[in-house]
Amino acid sequence: MDILANLVLGFATAVTPENLLYCLIGTVIGTAVGVLPGLGPSTTIALLLPFTFALGPTPALIMLAGIYYGAQYGGSTTAILLNLPGEPSSAVTALDGYQMARQGRAGHALAIAAIGSFAAGTIATFVIVLFAPVLTSFALEFGPAEYFSLIVLGLIFSVALAHGSVVRALAMVVFGLVLSLVGTDVTSGEARFTFGRLELADGINFVTLSIGFFGIAEILRNLETEGRAGIVTKVIGRLMPSRQDLWRCVPPIARGTALGSILGILPGGGALLSSFASYSLEKKLSRTPGAFGKGAIEGVAGPEAANNAGAQTSFIPMLTLGLPANAVMAMMVGAMIMQGIVPGPNVATAQPALFWGLIASMWLGNLMLLVLNLPLVGLWARLMTIPYTWLFPAILTFSAIGIYSLNGNVFDLYALCIAGVLGYVLMRLGCEPAPFLLGFVLGPMLEEHLRRAMLLSFGNPAVFVTRPISAGLLLLAVAALVAIALPAVAKKREKVFVE
Amino acid sequence: MRTTAKQLKAGGIFVAIGAFFLATSLSTLEIGSTLRMGPGFLPIVLALVLVALGLGVILERRGGEDEEETRPVPWRGLVFITLAPLLFALLVKGWGLAPALLAMVATSALASRMMRPIQVMIVTVVLTALALLLFSYLLQLPYPLFASTLATMAG
Structure with missing residues (x-):
């Protein structure tokens, strides 16, 4: 099948009324949670996972995807109007966007953020269309040894590109891997770490862990700083920037899109790193670097394009290799598994309608976001005034009912409380939940490929370094680890995230 | 530079979890060989790695940017x-x-x-x-x- 046939299939799938509806629902929810402080896409997707069961796999994934990129749009709205990034990835947008808002140019900032995001989203969708099949056919050649090394590489990279302590992130990955082994061992049929509880025979529930670590723990984290609110900028002003301003923003948007598309593919990168990288690049290239931080429109356009492009292309490793690049993608993989789809290179060939439909829906979703966001920005801005005291009981209610509706089992609710408190304690100690979730999702795959590789090599572990692709992947993983251990790189890495 | 309380607690949690899984797998699960891995093979390896990383968290030297938590526990x-x-x-x-x-x-x-x-x-x-x-x-x-x-x- 060539690209055109794939695209036709994709759009034919995406424009069915059901899929269009769920795309719209996803993008609307996404924008809303992007705007609402204290509620992000990971939390929302975790909360909605149990309810996607009833939908088919295609509408379920289309909706979840819509929430993710929709939140990138919504997050910039709060960053600009409130100096409160709704999402970490729009933290950079706040730097210049909020300054523009204070100068009465909030409308311009919002418009350029939406336009930049749309342009980047469109281009990134085509990047996916071009690259996904290449990676898929490459990955289909992989044996178990290559796959094992690829997972190791993915996990290490996600740690290297995350911010904060690398050792802690690695420990969280391994903790996730260990917990994923709880339950019946597929090969021997033996129960592992179940302590006689029947509820644990199928393993620890992925949804329970996600909601505990991302829903409950976040609520507790937010209750720490209760009672501090920002001031909403009331005047939005004219929306459309002048033609001169728009023209000035073309190169930053183009560079941001390129940066985001590349960084998004790397595990652990995604939207967050892209926007930081784009901001420093624009500042470096600018003829007036002093204007940055004081309301430079390029400082909004570049990072906004970059984070949206990064959000889109982070679907590539998830769709083609079954390798999630961040917590949201880990949840998408979890949703696929719950729907009975085995993530990996086979998705494109076995489920072409799902695969291409999802990709096409992203472009349609971006179009919907552009239409939804600009005229309705006043409405969205009003969402910000919802106090957190209303939000968190609602989040908790959603969590508990969602979890209970999975199996009608109260054991899952106890597990939710334990996961929530544990997640909170770890978060407070500087251990991020995202690497943990990646480890948990990839654990069973890691063990299966390790076992198969060992069987095929007659128990010789050297297979991982004697097969060239596997050796190359492991070498990259080691190089990444060595690189972050070097003091010079470590310092630079801190600096990127501080800026 | 000394180890902060935060590092000690975080590392301690990982060491404890690792040790718990290590003890449980050693006492209840079969290790097997590399050719035919028993159900205990990967758990034991990973639990050991987790203990090691927990110690790593405690001993890690971070250039002073790891400030203590000042926000109150709710x-x-x-x-x-x-x-x-x-x-x-x-x-x-x-x-x-x-x-x-x-x-x-x-x-x-x-x-x-x-x-x-x-x-x-x-x-x-x-x-x-x-x-x-x-x-x-x-x-x-x-x-x-x-x-x-x-x-x-x-x-």
Whole structure:
């Protein structure tokens, strides 16, 4: 099948009324949670996972995807109007966007953020269309040894590109891997770490862990700083920037899109790193670097394009290799598994309608976001005034009912409380939940490929370094680890995230 | 440079979890060989790595940017937020969805220091009504609103 046939299939799938509806629902929810402080896409997707069961796999994934990129749009709205990034990835947008808002140019900032995001989203969708099949056919050649090394590489990279302590992130990955082994061992049929509880025979529930670590723990984290609110900028002003301003923003948007598309593919990168990288690049290239931080429109356009492009292309490793690049993608993989789809290179060939439909829906979703966001920005801005005291009981209610509706089992609710408190304690100690979730999702795959590789090599572990692709992947993983251990790189890495 | 309390606690948690899984796998699971891996092979390896990483967290030298946590622990929130799903779990089977929801929303609303009693009541009533509308009516979740209605229908 060539690209055109794939695209036709994709759009034919995406424009069915059901899929269009769920795309719209996803993008609307996404924008809303992007705007609402204290509620992000990971939390929302975790909360909605149990309810996607009833939908088919295609509408379920289309909706979840819509929430993710929709939140990138919504997050910039709060960053600009409130100096409160709704999402970490729009933290950079706040730097210049909020300054523009204070100068009465909030409308311009919002418009350029939406336009930049749309342009980047469109281009990134085509990047996916071009690259996904290449990676898929490459990955289909992989044996178990290559796959094992690829997972190791993915996990290490996600740690290297995350911010904060690398050792802690690695420990969280391994903790996730260990917990994923709880339950019946597929090969021997033996129960592992179940302590006689029947509820644990199928393993620890992925949804329970996600909601505990991302829903409950976040609520507790937010209750720490209760009672501090920002001031909403009331005047939005004219929306459309002048033609001169728009023209000035073309190169930053183009560079941001390129940066985001590349960084998004790397595990652990995604939207967050892209926007930081784009901001420093624009500042470096600018003829007036002093204007940055004081309301430079390029400082909004570049990072906004970059984070949206990064959000889109982070679907590539998830769709083609079954390798999630961040917590949201880990949840998408979890949703696929719950729907009975085995993530990996086979998705494109076995489920072409799902695969291409999802990709096409992203472009349609971006179009919907552009239409939804600009005229309705006043409405969205009003969402910000919802106090957190209303939000968190609602989040908790959603969590508990969602979890209970999975199996009608109260054991899952106890597990939710334990996961929530544990997640909170770890978060407070500087251990991020995202690497943990990646480890948990990839654990069973890691063990299966390790076992198969060992069987095929007659128990010789050297297979991982004697097969060239596997050796190359492991070498990259080691190089990444060595690189972050070097003091010079470590310092630079801190600096990127501080800026 | 010395180890901070934060490092000690974080590392301690990982060492404890690793040691727990290591002890459990060593006593209950078979290791096997590299050719035919037993169910205990990967758990033992990973538990050992986790212990090592836990020690690494304690010993790691970070250039002073790892400041101690200054934000207060929301004790009140911790108690009520964990209590709320537990109450729901206790009530949903015996009493039904509506009372369980009411108890959960009310308890969770108490978690905030910012809420006055009257606000707690408003939040509870509105959210419970909305949740019942959404879950029972729109999404048609198959749980009886009141457990007694089921009992009367059956009896």
